[in-house]
Amino acid sequence: MSLEMAVRYQEKVPLAHNTRRGREENENELGELRTRNENRGRYWKIACLLLLGVGILVARVHLERPHRLHKLLPGSTLSIANYTTALQLALQFLDVQKSGKLPSSNPFSWRGDSALNDGSDNGVNLTGGLYDAGDQIKFGLPMAFTATLLSWSVLEYASLMEQTQQLVVAMDSIRWVTDYLIKAHVSSNEFYFQVGDAEKEHHCWERPENNDVPRPSYKLNTTNPGSDVAAESAAAMAAASMVFRTTDPEYSDSLLKHASELFQFADTYKASYSVTNPVVQAFYNSTGFTDELLWGASWLYYATGNISYLDYVTSAKALVSARLGQFPLWFSWDDKTPGLQVLLARLQILGHPLGADNSITNALWKYRATADGLICTFLPQSPSATAKRTKGGLIWLMEWNPLQHALNSGLLALFYSDYLVAANISAITCSGDIFTPKEIRSFAAIQADYVLGVNPLQQSFMVGYGSNYPKMVHHRGASIPNDGTIFTCKDGFVWYNATTPNPNVAIGAVVGGPFLNDTYVDSRENAGQNEPTTYNSAAMAGLAAGLSNTGATTVPLTWT
Numbered sequence: 001m002s003l004e005m006a007v008r009y010q011e012k013v014p015l016a017h018n019t020r021r022g023r024e025e026n027e028n029e030l031g032e033l034r035t036r037n038e039n040r041g042r043y044w045k046i047a048c049l050l051l052l053g054v055g056i057l058v059a060r061v062h063l064e065r066p067h068r069l070h071k072l073l074p075g076s077t078l079s080i081a082n083y084t085t086a087l088q089l090a091l092q093f094l095d096v097q098k099s100g101k102l103p104s105s106n107p108f109s110w111r112g113d114s115a116l117n118d119g120s121d122n123g124v125n126l127t128g129g130l131y132d133a134g135d136q137i138k139f140g141l142p143m144a145f146t147a148t149l150l151s152w153s154v155l156e157y158a159s160l161m162e163q164t165q166q167l168v169v170a171m172d173s174i175r176w177v178t179d180y181l182i183k184a185h186v187s188s189n190e191f192y193f194q195v196g197d198a199e200k201e202h203h204c205w206e207r208p209e210n211n212d213v214p215r216p217s218y219k220l221n222t223t224n225p226g227s228d229v230a231a232e233s234a235a236a237m238a239a240a241s242m243v244f245r246t247t248d249p250e251y252s253d254s255l256l257k258h259a260s261e262l263f264q265f266a267d268t269y270k271a272s273y274s275v276t277n278p279v280v281q282a283f284y285n286s287t288g289f290t291d292e293l294l295w296g297a298s299w300l301y302y303a304t305g306n307i308s309y310l311d312y313v314t315s316a317k318a319l320v321s322a323r324l325g326q327f328p329l330w331f332s333w334d335d336k337t338p339g340l341q342v343l344l345a346r347l348q349i350l351g352h353p354l355g356a357d358n359s360i361t362n363a364l365w366k367y368r369a370t371a372d373g374l375i376c377t378f379l380p381q382s383p384s385a386t387a388k389r390t391k392g393g394l395i396w397l398m399e400w401n402p403l404q405h406a407l408n409s410g411l412l413a414l415f416y417s418d419y420l421v422a423a424n425i426s427a428i429t430c431s432g433d434i435f436t437p438k439e440i441r442s443f444a445a446i447q448a449d450y451v452l453g454v455n456p457l458q459q460s461f462m463v464g465y466g467s468n469y470p471k472m473v474h475h476r477g478a479s480i481p482n483d484g485t486i487f488t489c490k491d492g493f494v495w496y497n498a499t500t501p502n503p504n505v506a507i508g509a510v511v512g513g514p515f516l517n518d519t520y521v522d523s524r525e526n527a528g529q530n531e532p533t534t535y536n537s538a539a540m541a542g543l544a545a546g547l548s549n550t551g552a553t554t555v556p557l558t559w560t
Helices: 002-006 024-029 034-054 058-063 080-096 140-163 167-184 227-243 249-268 290-304 307-314 316-321 337-350 358-378 402-422 437-451 534-547
Strands: 191-195 217-220 428-430 433-435
Touching: 080 140, 080 167, 080 534, 140 167, 140 191, 140 227, 140 402, 140 534, 167 191, 167 227, 167 249, 191 227, 227 249, 227 290, 249 290, 290 307, 290 316, 290 337, 307 316, 307 358, 316 358, 337 358, 337 402, 358 402, 358 428, 358 437, 402 437, 402 534, 437 534
Parallel strands: none
Antiparallel strands: 191 217, 428 433
């Protein structure tokens, strides 16, 4: 217990790692020199001039020029069956994290109904949703991000998920979140963004089914706004509306209505929810909201085709906020900018938007050039490769949940590789070197494979995958036996301090991950390395689905 007490049960990214300060300072703290961004900025300007002035693909331009040779990245060492298993397991962890009245199909005997009175303090029904990690708080920002990530993966890889009988499972997980978000959006300008007192509950160790700590609900409104969590929730519902458009058009329309209203609320009453609500700062502190506004508007454009949303994200002001020409940036529940860049590059790569004028077209080229540069920083053989990776090949930024950034980077790279394939684009250029979609895909596979045990420790970081996986995961429900004995707030710490494996297996949980030197300690006290999150498993599900492709299918050109 001493380690958790020492960090005041702060099981999320510490504030020192989670302040924007322009976000470049955050990178400096991790050892990245700003001058590298400036150098890459020069490449970005040149790329844009080539793309805009000549009107041909960057890859083709450089294929006609001499370029430095580079060593090819290795392909994946795992099979399609490995990725199929990983997909199945990752989605199961979202079942582990369900709050509220569980369905009869609940696959885990040690999980039961919980938090059935959520929202009663304010006279509303806020049951359902997901607990974010190893606790029993419903944090709105990471929950919505989990749904957005998984919806994006379903939109790209629905056919692959269907082949492995996981599409319905993934859609059920998305709907579990979006049903809750609809409940939380009680009126146009009112949205509940959290249930549970994180500070109090992190001083307890008990099963969610036996929780005895009061669970207050926290609301945004016009006098207490929060653009970041409101816009992320709008993004989640807009993305999910496309997932359900064919199977349940009425539900899809409802999601889109809520998404549009939430975005309007977020854009009209601009503020960061962690400024107006300091209660979240020690857990999911948002370091800005402009990225979520652009992210939400982008998803609403895809979902509606309304050109006003595209105007919003391609305006001069938006292009400054999108940090075009700056890389690497790191996609996370807090910073949506890299995801935004890839999402809008998709428009440029796979088809010209209807009704787009020259201003929009030029802006999309800039998003595309920046996305190229982002992918270049991921590739270890690229001249502009980030040094932020372990010797085992894992992208690594910080000690707290390093796998989040590795998995998200891998997922963005996989999407991008598949966009290039679908558009018959043979390569991108990185400071004169060319890299094919296959090589980009290989980088994504390296990140996924590392999590699945292809690493110096031969350690799986996904619970239930392989035989050498984490056995003492920092997870309250998994660590306490479901034998009828009720352990209250403080009594449960006997299980936190136990030296035996968890009695319940949190299948599909992807934990925080290794230290920079590829080492890892499987201990409940080691929350930074050993606490799983829903967004880790959601990213792993997308990666595993995409990597299960035998090459016979490509991503859809449109989602409509």
